Amino acid sequence: MNVDSFHSSRRMFWILDSRLIVAPVGTKQTHIEFAREQGLLGDLKADVFMAKHTRGFYLAIVNPPVVHFYTRDFDFDDSTIKVVKKVLPELAKTLQMPKATQVFLGPKDSVINGRKYVVNKLGVVGCIVKK
Secondary structure, three states: OOHHHHHHHOEEEEEEOOEEEEOOOOOOOOHHHHHHHOOOOOOOOHHHHHHHOEEEEEEOOOOOOEEEEEEOOOEOOHHHHHHHHHHHHHHHHHOOOOOOOEEEEOOOOOEEOOEEOOOEEEEEHHHHOOO
16 A cells, blocks of 8 residues: 555544544644644644654554554554543544454554654453443
């Protein structure tokens, strides 16, 4: 899957202070381009904004579907996990994620532009989201 087809097939989202913002279907922009267009950055520089807020994407065209969460430069920490667990029920409902959707921390690919990233599987939506 090339970058253009990936960007147009994924559902990008931002989590701003527990508020979920999901991009429309087919959005080809990067996260920061979308945030700028939506006026989300305010007075913050892009790198500060990305360090402060969790973002990610849902990819339904793979089997099983996947959702990825990260902050900063595709990183994550304990606070990212807390945000994921808090917002995943709403995100799963909004995007109609199957229970088998795999939940990851980190980017889709472990190597991007020659840099190696950590990608951890947190579990599946059905086990993380309890009724």
